[in-house]
Amino acid sequence: MSIKYAETEPATGTSKYVGQGVDRRDGPAKTTGQARFxxxxxxxxxxxxxxxxxxxxxxxxxxxxxxxxxxxxxxxxxxxxxxxxxxxxxxxxxxxxxxxxxxxxxxxxxxxxxxxxxxxxxxxxxxxxxxxxxxxxxxxxxxxxxxxATVDFAAGEPNAVPEKGIPIMESGADKGDARAALAAAPVSVDLRFSTPPYNHNAIExxxxxxxxxxxxxxxxxxxxxxxxxxxxxxxxxxxxxxxxxxxxxxxGGAFGGxxxxxxxxxxxxxxxxxxxxxxxxxxxxxxxxxxVGGRTPSTQRVALGADAQGRLTALIHTSVSRTGRIGGMPEPITAASHHLYAAPNIHLAQNVVQLDLLPNTFMRAPGESIGTFAVESAMDELAWQLGMDPIELRMRNEPERGPVGGQRFTHRMLKEAYALGAERFGWRERDPRPGVMRDGRWLVGMGVATAFHPSMRMPAQVTVRLGADGTLVVRSGMHEMGMGTATVQAQIAADEMGVPLESVHVEYGDSDLPPGPGAIGSVQTASAAAGVIDACAKLKKSALALARRAPGSPLRGHKLEDLVARDGGLHHAGGGQTYGEILTAAGRDHLEAESKAGMLGFVARTVLERRRKVRAATGAQFCEVRVDPDTMEVRVSRWLGVFDVGTVINAKTATSQLRGGIVMGIGMALSEQTLVDGRDGRIVNPSLSEYHVPVHADIPHIDVHYLNEPDPTTPLGLLGIGEVGITGVAAAVANAVRHATGKRVLDLPITLDKLL
CATH class of the missing domain: 3.90.1170.50 (Aldehyde oxidase/xanthine dehydrogenase, a/b hammerhead)
Incomplete structure (x- = not known):
């Protein structure tokens, strides 16, 4: 039986563990050195x-x-x-x-x-x-x-050609006449951005x-x-x-690498x-x-036209990225611009150049992380040109449906995220004038940006075994990179079957298990959850069938939809039985159910669904920086992220994931870059001593909140958390620096020389 990728029923168990901040099950093994890599x-x-x-x-x-x-x-x-x-x-x-x-x-x-x-x-x-x-x-x-050989991105950029479309990724789009609308707009910005190559630096x-x-x-x-x-x-x-x-x-960490x-x-x-x-x-x-491939460098043009009231009349977002001559995939840099802002005229185009370098690969939120830097920086600059609050500008252009294709949003609560974030961050205390706010000698700036990442699901096979002793074993070849995979799936299974969390065991990380979804694209939790829910439903159905055949069972004559899974069994208002009682009476020591989902048809289903609806995790990133007026040293002093990521299964691991994405985005904004010698293609800083990732001293306390409103079209209302946290981060930093100094930095990272 295939998992249905359409509107789904809510969970059938009594929720007890979903949403709780449960400690990761792999925590003790990792912190005591018992985990083997x-x-x-x-x-x-x-x-x-x-x-x-x-x-x-x-x-x-x-x-x-x-x-x-x-x-x-x-x-x-x-x-x-x-x-x-x-x-x-x-x-x-x-x-x-x-x-x-x-x-x-x-x-x-x-x-x-x-x-x-x-x-x-x-x-x-x-x-x-x-x-x-x-x-x-x-x-x-x-x-x-x-x-x-051609190894210099800047030198190769003029030879870029339009990328070929990839069925499961956003690429180019045209709606109306964006060029004419831009030329006629009373207020406009037309900016060119660049981002450098980035490399993976997992702990392992x-x-x-x-x-x-x-x-x-x-x-x-x-x-x-x-x-x-x-x-x-x-x-x-x-x-x-x-x-x-x-x-x-x-x-031990991956992020796509x-x-x-x-x-x-x-x-x-x-x-x-x-x-x-x-x-x-x-x-x-x-x-x-x-x-091992890293993230492609990019150049991007974002041009925005608006009327005097700040309503967009034109949105142009084009990009150039690179692949290798012997591999790599184009980065969907303009993907978020398909969905962020209502505009009657939109032009999106992605171009690619092949170089004699190691091919690029996926890196946390490929496309969206660097694409949102450009479009969200441009929106902030348009707000400066209009003399308008940047949040008000965004809310004035919040779309009712997909701006390019008119698809319906399955779930979108950006207005609520910005409202909550502005209140908690103290946005009203922001003096809108640049370079005016100070803390002693430090210049203080505040910036915002929108986070966006599409939500997908992939096929996952899961088996669930119910023992007469009350234990539940969930088996799927999932992956544990530090996000708490086994923990959250145990929470879901425990609630679905109404059993104690400690009685659920999750087996994963082995190709001998039923094939699980990849830990890519923020798809694993929702994809595996669909399989767990389906297998648990089959288990409960089988358990009820056994009970109905037993003389004197209090479940005889009842339908599954009349029962609630709780207290280790199936119950109704007048009584019930534990699973152990059902299995013992039937002379069985276990029951097992399997959820199967094949890859056949996945691409066609994904493409068809994209034409009809937009499903995505979103958020509002709030950043405060302090800038030394003499040295132009930039320090991030406060951070708040408010996210609409659907249902949160584990409050602790979700918060950790979102914080991790923000930390990675701060590194992108202020320090990280891979330096390639334009003569021979040699990477000149291939180490953590010269490739500067953030350390504890670079990061303030990161305040994370989420709305916890389920998406009605996904299992348990899940949307995905792993990647949305990095999107919008670099733009929020750049926008805060613009507020603090009056200078717009268009090229990452934001280093001292670009502000002096």
Missing amino acids: AAEFPYPDLAYAALVHATIARGRIIALDTAAARAVRGVIDVLTHENAPAMKPAPKMSFLDLSSIASGTSVNYLATDEVHWNGQPIVVVVAETPETARYAASLVRPSYQELP PHATTAVWDGDHLTLHEGAQNIPWLRKHLAQRFGVPETSVRILSPYV KSRAWAGTLLAALAARATGRAVRLALTRAGVYHT
Whole structure:
């Protein structure tokens, strides 16, 4: 039975745990060191691998001197394109098979002498210890024939072409004549923004432990999408999917970087097959930058036209992003602009340029995070031009339906979010004049911006087993990256079945389990919840069927809709039975139910639904900054985010997720950027000492509130939380800086030199 992606019935159990701030179940294991990550599983005769990275942007390897590396004591093998066993090529990307998205690049590693980017792995050294492997790798001496390469985004930007539309993502749009309306508008702004490349910096760098037993591969991997990775590995190594087992009980952070199969994963499995040993390959920080894609840089134009009352007459948002010549997907930078503001004339266009660099990949709210920086900064600048409060400008242009396609909103409470945020933040105390508010010598500025992220669901399979002892086991190959996956699904199952939370056990992170949804696109919780609810409904139906056959059961003659799941069983006003009593009377020790949902038709269903409705999480970001008038140092001093994210399952983990997104957005606004040498494509700051992520001293207390109003079209009213928190953040900071200093910064990050 497939999960229905339409209006759904409310939960059938008595809610007791949903909405509560329950501690994460994986917390004790992680804080006491009992949790094992991918690089911590012991195997007898374990070997270690290290990579040699290319130092040119494009060309061919004409010689590899590996003699010194092979002579190092403890080296087991040195794998190159001259001696490595062949993998099958990566499958071409197809939205009829979403697992094909798992290909990080199209490069067939160690099967070619071609070099496609500076940092591409070209040699794998396998040794008895990680130190030996790294040392031997440093002794490999490659020689190259260099070929012309384009690695500078600014230089390549003029060659950008319109991107090809992707069925499940927003792209270009035209409504009316936006150019003519802009030219005729009494008030307008026309701004050009830029954002730099960004790289993933998860607490757990990418690591793989690979073990072959004949044609059976066991892989310990921090993965965001186990089913996609499993199918990809089976294709690359020419074995059945059932011969690949992926174990990923804990993922130490990901944000999109672990949603694909990158070189480290593939080469660890290749090295294990070549040597006949269990092999561990743990990337260094620099190795992550060299082999795992990050966020694309962008340039964006946002032009807004309005009448004297602040009603938009034109909205133009165009972008240029990049991919690699050997992979990557366009970033949906203008996606939020489809839905944020009512305007009779709208033009949205996305362009892309291919460079000789490691392909980009997903990074928290791909598209929306950098797209909202531009459009929300432009809205703030329009408010300055109009002499209007920026919140009032946004509310005056709040749409009744989808601004481009006229779709209905399934749920939209932005006005309520802004009203609550303005009250709690003390927005009325803001002096609208720039550079006037002070705290001692510090300039004080306040800014706002809208948060937006679309809500989707993906197929998920879930089994739920009910024991006669009252235990409930939920099984699905979901992913735990720190968001509390097992905890929230246990809360949902406990309420659905009316059992104590402590009696629910959740199994996840294993490809031997029913395939779960990927932890991508903020889809996992809602997608898995649909499966849990469906399986629990089937369980209750089966339990009632058993009870009806038992003489003297107080449930005989009752329909399921007349009963309430509570106190460990099914009950009505006149009585009831526990599940244990039902199963014992029937001579059964357990019942099991399964919710099945296939990928077939998912893309078509998603595209069709998008034509009819807009479903999204939204929010209002409020930022206060202090700026030193002499050095122009910017400090974020206060933050408030008010979000409309549908039903909140766990108050504690939801708040943590939203705060985490805001912290990441503050890093984007003030410090983070990947620096690429425009001559040879080398990343010059591939470490946490030079790529500046926020630390505790950079972040104030972040006040988070949510409206907790369910969306009527989703299971339990869920919308998704993981990504909406970062959207609008960079714009809120930039808008606060504009208020404090009078200067509009159009290019991230907002560093001292741009304000002095």
